[in-house]
Amino acid sequence: MRVAALTGVGEIEVQERDRPTPEPDEVLVEVGACSVCMTDYHMYHGTFPVDPPVVPGHESAGTVADVGADVDSVEVGDRVAVNPTVPCNVCSYCKQGDTNLCVSSTSIGGAAETVRDGAFAEYVRVPEMCVEDIGDLPFEHAALAEPLACCVHGVEVADLTPGDSVAIIGAGPIGLLLLQSFRNAGAGPIVVSELDDERRALAAELGADAVVDPNEVDPETAIPEAAGGKVDVGAEAIGLVPTIEQANAVTANGGTTLIFGVPSQDATLEVSPFDIFFNEVDYRGSFALNTDDFQRAIDMLQTGRIDADSVITEHIDLEDLPNAFKRMGDAEGLKKIVDPSPS
Ligand SMILES: [Zn+2]
Ligand SMILES: [Zn+2]
The missing domain is CATH 3.40.50.720 (NAD(P)-binding Rossmann-like Domain)
Structure with a gap:
């Protein structure tokens, strides 16, 4: 499969890698769309330091392509959005529902203490708890569930x-x-x-x-x-x-x-x-999102409460990411959507 990996500050490279196999409690998602965020921009420019090589991309949705042995909430073929925040679920913040404040969180392709490979790739491997069913919501709209969930969180905090x-x-x-x-x-x-x-x-x-x-x-x-x-x-x-x-x-x-x-x-x-x-x-x-915000964001997108098309201005390939980052730096266009497997 093809991935866009950060290999250093200001360096992103499209690489060919083996398609990952999900662990027993994980799901493999064939990425249908992954939107580009300022967090990716900061990771690329080194202002959010990460240990290369890492595959960024944390605003994604796609089709379940494989499931681990213990997974029973989704099956192959299901259409899902990926919540990139993996809470530890045992710290006091997680236990009270404030998963965004988790003291040892992992992010799938985003910024956190621990970062695992994200969705600027044809496939992304994620814990079962991180996928949410999207029904027939277009992938490019479902990819906005993560940034929208941050906004839902902001409204709550306010x-x-x-x-x-x-x-x-x-x-x-x-x-x-x-x-x-x-x-x-x-x-x-x-x-x-x-x-x-x-x-x-x-x-x-x-x-x-x-x-x-x-x-x-x-x-x-x-x-x-x-x-x-x-x-x-x-x-x-x-x-x-x-x-x-x-x-x-x-x-x-x-x-x-x-x-x-x-x-x-x-x-x-x-x-x-x-x-x-x-x-x-x-x-x-208002920092990031918690699990509940993510589900609410999907509901809002599914019920047409959000005009997603108006904020999407470009569809790009994995190879176009450096140019997309340049345009973001110049405030050109709005959301850029990566289609990792252009047909
Ligand atoms: Zn983001
Ligand atoms: Zn926690």
Whole structure:
């Protein structure tokens, strides 16, 4: 089978490997689609260090091609999405359902303490507990279950009540999924701030009640103007300190500033403890997803609650990954889907 393996920083190579045999509690999935994520980008550039060689790709779906001896929940031919987070299931976080906070998690192709080979490959071997049935959902939509589940988690962390106002800073692929998740949860109004014209227009199409262009106006005044006041949830979906500060500046007293974009590990943020005390503004982080979020994301995709097609702009082969990473660095296009076995 063909895989795209990271062999060093900035090096990715399409290799021919033996098709893996699943362990007794594992499933082999023939990958139908695997979407490319900023995590893959960071692994490629060494900003998420990994031990090469490793096959990245953690947003995938496909067809069960083989099952281990002890597997009884799925069979060959089933269509599934792969939850790339493998929790230890024994730590205190896992036991209380917060599998995203697991102290010794493994990721299938993503970022975690332990990384096993992912789905930029014709086949991926995964534990039985990581596959979810998708019925007849197209693979490219099911591949978005993982990023969408992160957004579902963000909405939960923000503790949203229907009718709460929301600002989203940044409308990249993940910001646009977060927008749709907040909208499904009953948020309103939702105001999106985004530099790029096309992304901003798409945010309006996908349900933002107002969009603001930071090139033209100061979001710190334009967002409250559009929302009829400061917002209950100020969500930052980029991962930069100035935009986190912006999200906080538009968060109403008693509201929540949601740190949703991935900040750099050495970034620091200056906060006024008095303001947090006096205004009762929470800073909350939303990291990855738990098992329940993943199932909910699949339900939302299956019931048409999410416009997945609008955030998918490209289909590529395994060989095209370096070019895809370059385009992501330049913020060109939205979600890129790898079809590992082009017919
Ligand atoms: Zn991802
Ligand atoms: Zn655990």
